[in-house]
Amino acid sequence: MEFxxxxxxxxxxxxxxxxxxxxxxxxxxxxxxLKIVATDPGSVKDMQAFCKQTGxxxxxxxxxxxxxxxxVRKK
Amino acid sequence: xxxxxxxxxxxxxxxxxxxxxxxxxxxxKLAELKASKTPSMTIIATKGTLDWAxxxxxxxxxASALGWDVSxxxxxxxxxxxxxxxxxxxxxxxxxxxxxxxMPFGPDWFKGINWNIPNAVQAVIPGFESFATTLMKQTISNxxxxxxxxxxxxxxxxxxxxxxCQMTVDLFGFTHDDFIPEVKEYCGAAHFLxxxxxxxxxxxx
Numbered sequence: 001m002e003f004x005x006x007x008x009x010x011x012x013x014x015x016x017x018x019x020x021x022x023x024x025x026x027x028x029x030x031x032x033x034l035k036i037v038a039t040d041p042g043s044v045k046d047m048q049a050f051c052k053q054t055g056x057x058x059x060x061x062x063x064x065x066x067x068x069x070x071x072v073r074k075k
Numbered sequence: 076x077x078x079x080x081x082x083x084x085x086x087x088x089x090x091x092x093x094x095x096x097x098x099x100x101x102x103x104k105l106a107e108l109k110a111s112k113t114p115s116m117t118i119i120a121t122k123g124t125l126d127w128a129x130x131x132x133x134x135x136x137x138a139s140a141l142g143w144d145v146s147x148x149x150x151x152x153x154x155x156x157x158x159x160x161x162x163x164x165x166x167x168x169x170x171x172x173x174x175x176x177x178m179p180f181g182p183d184w185f186k187g188i189n190w191n192i193p194n195a196v197q198a199v200i201p202g203f204e205s206f207a208t209t210l211m212k213q214t215i216s217n218x219x220x221x222x223x224x225x226x227x228x229x230x231x232x233x234x235x236x237x238x239x240c241q242m243t244v245d246l247f248g249f250t251h252d253d254f255i256p257e258v259k260e261y262c263g264a265a266h267f268l269x270x271x272x273x274x275x276x277x278x279x280x
Contacts, residue, residue: 016220
C-alpha cells in the first residue's frame with residue numbers, strides 16, 4: 001500500500017504508539033496516508049478506537065509475526 | 076346541522092401526531108448534539124509515587140490525542156507529579172502485596188522469580204525503596220513504556236489543563252515556584268466540582 005510517511009513505534013508500550021501517531025498525523029496534509037509499525041498487541045484495538053474518535057480513516061490493520069502494520073488516512 | 080366534531084377524538088389524534096414528530100425530532104437533535112460535542116474528562120490525581128504517576132498521565136495524554144478536553148486536578152500527594160524535577164518519584168513495595176518483585180536483568184529463569192520479601196525485612200533495609208525504584212525504572216525502560224516526564228510533556232503538548240490544589244500546596248509548604256510553569260491554575264474544590272459535573276468522564280486516581 002502506498003503511504004506518504006512512516007512511523008516506527010516498534011518496542012513502544014501503550015499509549016506511545018497512539019501519541020506518536022497523533023503527532024505524526026498533525027504534521028501531514030488531509031488525505032495523506034501514514035504507515036505505522038508497532039509491536040504492542042494492544043495497539044490493534046487502540047488504533048481502531050483512535051481512528052473512530054478522531055475521524056481519521058483506518059485503511060488497513062494487519063499482523064505479521066507479532067508486528068502490526070496500520071495504514072491511516074488523515075481526515 | 077352538520078356533524079359536530081368530537082373534540083376528544085381530535086385532541087387525541089393531535090397529541091399522537093405531535094408525540095410522533097417530537098420523538099423523531101428529539102432523537103435526531105440528540106444524535107446531532109452528541110456528534111458535535113467534544114468529549115471531556117476530569118481526573119483527580121492524589122498519589123505521588125512513580126507507579127501511580129502513570130494512570131493520570133497515560134489517560135490524559137491519550138484522551139488529548141483523541142481530541143478530548145482534559146483537566147487534571149492535582150491534590151495531596153498528587154502535587155509531586157507537578158514538580159519541576161520528577162526524578163525523585165519513588166515506588167514502594169512495602170505493604171503492597173500486589174506488586175511483583177522481579178529482576179529486570181539476567182537470564183529468563185532468573186527474571187521469572189518473584190522475590191517474596193516480607194514487609195518486616197523491607198522495612199528495615201536502608202534504601203530499599205531506592206533499590207526497588209531503580210529496578211522498576213529498568214523494567215519500565217525494558218518494556219518500552221514511556222517515562223513519566225515524557226507522558227507529562229505529552230499532556231502539556233496536548234493542551235491538558237493542569238490544575239494544582241491551592242489548599243494542599245499551602246498545607247505541605249510548597250510554593251508555585253516548585254512546580255512546572257505549565258500549571259496555569261491553582262484553585263479549590265468549588266472550582267473543580269463544576270468542571271467535573273459537566274465532564275463526560277471523571278476519574279479519581
